[in-house]
Amino acid sequence: MAQKEKHTGLVTVYVAQGILRAMVVRGALETAGIPVILTYESVGPVIGLTVDGIGRVEVRVPLEWEAEARDLLDAQPRTGEAYGVPENDEADD
Numbered sequence: 001m002a003q004k005e006k007h008t009g010l011v012t013v014y015v016a017q018g019i020l021r022a023m024v025v026r027g028a029l030e031t032a033g034i035p036v037i038l039t040y041e042s043v044g045p046v047i048g049l050t051v052d053g054i055g056r057v058e059v060r061v062p063l064e065w066e067a068e069a070r071d072l073l074d075a076q077p078r079t080g081e082a083y084g085v086p087e088n089d090e091a092d093d
Helices: 002-008 019-031 043-047 063-074
Strands: 010-017 037-040 056-062
Touching: 010 019, 010 063, 019 037, 019 056, 019 063, 056 063
Parallel strands: none
Antiparallel strands: 010 056, 037 056
């Protein structure tokens, strides 16, 4: 996968099972000014399946934004804050 990341200039910082969770993460990153792209199989959102990897959604950012994106996703919510990033559905490689 490292070659694919070098070729596209993008790196996966979060993997979600389902488009809605991925959209929450995308919103958090975009609010911080980090450009984001979601990659997924088109059949997942159309049919609403999240079985056997069909609903897998990768949240990807440019390589130069990787550290900032990971820091944001790993940060703990402040006291009293109602927002938090859902847990990553896939362990970091």
